[in-house]
Structures are given as structure tokens and as C-alpha cells.
Amino acid sequence: NAGVMQNPRHLVRRRGQEARLRCSPMKGHSHVYWYRQLPEEGLKFMVYLQKENIIDESGMPKERFSAEFPKEGPSILRIQQVVRGDSAAYFCASSLSRDLNTEAFFGQGTRLTVV
Amino acid sequence: GEDVEQSLFLSVREGDSSVINCTYTDSSSTYLYWYKQEPGAGLQLLTYIFSNMDMKQDQRLTVLLNKKDKHLSLRIADTQTGDSAIYFCAETAEANNLFFGTGTRLTVIP
Numbered sequence: 001n002a003g004v005m006q007n008p009r010h011l012v013r014r015r016g017q018e019a020r021l022r023c024s025p026m027k028g029h030s031h032v033y034w035y036r037q038l039p040e041e042g043l044k045f046m047v048y049l050q051k052e053n054i055i056d057e058s059g060m061p062k063e064r065f066s067a068e069f070p071k072e073g074p075s076i077l078r079i080q081q082v083v084r085g086d087s088a089a090y091f092c093a094s095s096l097s098r099d100l101n102t103e104a105f106f107g108q109g110t111r112l113t114v115v
Numbered sequence: 116g117e118d119v120e121q122s123l124f125l126s127v128r129e130g131d132s133s134v135i136n137c138t139y140t141d142s143s144s145t146y147l148y149w150y151k152q153e154p155g156a157g158l159q160l161l162t163y164i165f166s167n168m169d170m171k172q173d174q175r176l177t178v179l180l181n182k183k184d185k186h187l188s189l190r191i192a193d194t195q196t197g198d199s200a201i202y203f204c205a206e207t208a209e210a211n212n213l214f215f216g217t218g219t220r221l222t223v224i225p
Contacts (some may be wrong), residue, residue, distance in 0.1 A: 006157075056212060
């Protein structure tokens with residue numbers, strides 16, 4: 001059973017381009033969470049999705065950012081018209097359920113660099 | 116909003132005990148977690164404690180929770196060089212959204 005898979009591991013984009021980050025949860029997990037880690041900072045929650053539904057997007061910027069978790073395929077975090085401040089590590093986690101004592105497994109992250 | 120604070124750096128000698136501290140502000144925190152992040156890797160859950168407990172021990176790891184002071188600590192006994200990593204404290208209350216501290220970078224000196 002593979003862990004949470006994120007790709008690409010590293011992504012370089014020029015200002016104004018689009019960045020698409022993919023996350024395949026662990027097998028059987030239908031709950032996906034995206035976090036952003038800025039340099040020298042902790043992780044900040046962005047969005048929580050369950051298959052085909054966005055449950056909580058309170059941590060996601062209102063503009064340029066969107067997330068989806070389709071019925072088939074990975075979850076996608078999409079950042080349009082990237083700016084330098086979007087440079088960060090983006091981590092995805094998945095869990096079996098929403099119970100608080102259910103472990104969330106993290107992927108290795110995608111490191112986005114905007115040049 | 117929720118705020119979770121940790122000191123940024125800690126250095127210990129191999130074989131000594133490490134104590135990593137964390138304070139949080141959300142009085143409704145239900146679960147508190149410790150995650151370990153090794154270079155270039157994702158986060159690995161080390162242990163968690165429910166808010167109605169004040170101590171949890173798991174092999175070399177001891178978690179202490181002072182709910183009154185909103186203070187959480189992680190003690191690593193007999194610290195090894197492989198324990199060098201960044202340790203994140205996190206808490207969650209209702210919505211299963213984890214709030215993380217800035218992380219403490221533990222350096223183990225041989």
C-alpha cells in the first residue's frame with residue numbers, strides 16, 4: 001500500500017504561469033487535506049476535501065487558488081497566475097475518516113519555486 | 116484564531132534527553148500531536164494525546180500536557196543522531212484541521 005503520493009516533487013514556474021499540484025491519497029482514503037509551508041514557518045491549513053466535495057476551504061486564498069478531488073484521479077491544487085509569494089512547500093495529507101483520532105498521512109510535498 | 120508556538124532550535128548531545136516545548140491558545144483543542152519532518156520528506160506522525168490525558172509514553176517518547184497552562188512537551192530519551200529533524204506540534208479542535216507550530220529544529224551532536 002503506497003503512501004500519499006505527490007507530484008511533482010519540485011516545480012518551477014515563472015510569474016504569471018499556472019501551477020498544478022497533484023496528490024494521490026492512500027488507497028481507501030477519501031479525505032484529503034492541503035497544507036502550505038512557507039519558509040521558516042509552520043504548516044498552514046488550506047483546504048479539506050472529500051471525494052467530489054470541498055468541505056472546508058477557509059485557509060485557501062480567495063483568488064487564484066482552487067482545489068478539486070474528482071471521483072476518479074488525484075486531488076489537484078491549482079494556482080493561477082503565480083507570484084513570488086506563492087513559493088512554498090505544499091503538503092497533502094489523507095485520512096480514512098474525519099475522526100480526530102484517525103491518523104492523517106502526509107505526502108513528501110511539492111516544492112514550488114516562482115521565478 | 117488558533118496560535119501554536121514553539122522555539123525554533125534545540126541542540127542536544129547524543130545520549131542525552133531532548134525536551135521540545137509547545138504552547139497553544141485554543142482552549143477547545145481536543146487532540147494534540149507531534150510530527151517529525153526529516154530533510155526533504157513529508158511529516159510523520161510520532162504520537163498524539165487526547166486533551167483529557169496529561170501524559171502519554173511510547174518507548175523513548177513521553178508527551179506531557181498541561182491543559183491549564185496550554186503547554187505541551189515532547190521528551191525524547193537517549194536521543195540519537197537519527198532523531199535530528201524538525202518537530203512540529205499541532206492541535207485540532209472540531210473541524211479536523213490541524214494547526215501547526217513553526218517547528219523546532221533538533222540537532223543531535225555526536
